[in-house]
Amino acid sequence: MAQGIGGLSLSRNLVLWGRASSANVQKTLWALEELGLPYKHHLVGGAFGGLDDPQYRVLNPNGLVPTLQDGDLTVWESHATLRYLAGAYGRDTLWRHDPRERAIVDQWTDWTASTFQPGWIAVFWLLVRTPPEQHDAKAIAAAHARTVAALRILDANFAHRDYVAGNRLSYADIAAGVALYRWFTMDIDRPAMPGIENWYRRLQQREAFRKVVMVSYAELVGRLAF
């Protein structure tokens, strides 16, 4: 048993469900690796299937990945898994005790869900997952413009800090940072954004980022099925 927030006992029996090529699963994987936690990993979703199995729907009624279990706790929604892992096992690293600091971590984490990720995921789907003969140039341009606008907001933030919510890594970096490898490897225009580029360089120095985020997405190219 590990000691969590307020001395709570934590079971440390971590199980992650979800294919490693999913950006949302990569968030949970990165946090697990960053924190050096042992975990079981069940590859489900995508070509692995399994999301419609009644047993899986009990764990996650959305039929999506990731799902994280820790003993008798089951959590879905990638950002909820990040907050759980940070609060339970990353109190001195990914978590922030000061509510004022944590507000900024949550601000960027929620901004990623509401603003940044819908844009960059749209670019990825329209450009990479959609077969070239079905490309919609207008839709790609609109999604690209929306993503660049969001990235400019994040870029300006790095004028004052090295990481998304301060001068060390938090779960906000994980939520937003899974986009970077795909952003920097897609065949798109990338307006110069020194803050984002420096942040990407910093993240590449982390073993966990290289291991779970900087991975091939070849299995997703031209594939709209899942």
Ligand SMILES: N[C@@H](CCC(=O)N[C@@H](CS)C(=O)NCC(=O)O)C(=O)O
């Ligand atoms: N808001 C959810 C979104 C989860 C989601 O859309 N997951 C995708 C993968 S990124 C999924 O399960 N797709 C079906 C599949 O992989 O088969 C989260 O952040 O966890």
